[in-house]
Amino acid sequence: MFSPHRLRCRAVDASLAAMDLDTVTLISMQYGGDSIVEPSDPLDYYAVHVPLNGHGIVRFSGEQIETGPNTAVVFSPRDEPKMRWAPDLLQIAFTVPADAMRTHLTKLTARSSGRPLVFSHSAPSKRSVATDGWINTVRMVFRTADAYRQRPLPIGLRRSLEDMLLTSLLMTQPNNWTDTLYSGVPSAAPHAVALAIERIEAEPEDNWSLARLAAETGVSARSLQEGFRRAKGMPPMTYVKNARLDLVRRRLEDPLRTDESISDIAFDAGFTHLGRFSSAFRERFGIKPSELRRTTSHRT
Structure with a gap:
């Protein structure tokens, strides 16, 4: 689900669940104790964390983000984050292989994505309908997938949910292709x-x-x-x-x-x-x- 990492955790009631769409993996996690997470190597995939409850801190080189409900953190390949999660932090997340994200970007722009795609780490601090809509899209995808816990998720629905996630992320979260996508x-x-x-x-x-x-x-x-x-x-x-x-x-x-x-x-x-x-x-x-x-x- 994630890359190899070092974990220091005083877990009390940890829970972790995952479901694959097509190339995207949906993850729900809560460690139930003070936790420090550090990837062993730079990331080689994209990921998004959306807290539902509680709070945490994510540090990048020269940047610190405090997370909580109605926020999101976006990770890009080559990032080396250090994360501290409070005992009450419950969050949903999804990961995307780098090549899958590039393929989706190419579909949206009708251009070969020659330069690397890099996202801003946090959702814009100035809330907007677009930002709220993107975070709500993530929640809606998880609610829909959760309804299929006891039976297989139809392949057409899996692909629709994945497309919704990737398109909303690319079109809403600031990145170094935003001008190409819009201007x-x-x-x-x-x-x-x-x-x-x-x-x-x-x-x-x-x-x-x-x-x-x-x-x-x-x-x-x-x-x-x-x-x-x-x-x-x-x-x-x-x-x-x-x-x-x-x-x-x-x-x-x-x-x-x-x-x-x-x-x-x-x-x-x-x-x-x-x-x-x-x-x-x-x-x-x-x-x-x-x-x-x-x-x-x-x-x-």
Whole structure:
């Protein structure tokens, strides 16, 4: 899960759990005692720590970060952190192999990531909707994964959660590629937008993500977002959501599918959260999925 390290700990009630997505590993940990952690060698992967409770201190060369709830610490390859964790520190974390992070960066920028990617160690001290949203995304991914403790996490969901983590991290946490990710973004050519729409409409239930759509259309993620905004007035992933909602409606109206549950139809269409699906369905069509199902059943 982590690299070899030296640990000095007066553990009272230590706990450690991990789950793999695709290349990302999710980790929940609490040592239950005063702990000092020092990697034996410089890191060769990326990692993010998000405390849920308690506090700690992370020291880098020339920098010290105090951690606690609503904060996050980001580690990059070659970092040599020294960490001190209080007994009450409970945190969630995830690790990403360096090559996987570079691959995702290339998908988002449509450029080869020649220079190393290095993140700022702490989330911006000035809180923002974007920063809060990024930290909340990490929490949401862990809550979703935790719901599958007793059964396998579907491969499509694993990949969606991983894409969400990496994209939000790259687009929100300051790093030495931030200017490339955001500045001087030209709108994607109409043919790139048309190609993305063609692929979405052909298989709306597929494991679509902003990074994948950008890679398959040969433009950067920001260019594709701008192209969709101009052509459709919405981001690419909103278009994906609407295409999936349309697919669910067609299936709910199909008299040959009345034996399928609404939840199964929604999951098969690519939705992962039934509450948000139901709200989005009602917002788009002005009717609840259950109401549409009853209408279809009465016609058969």
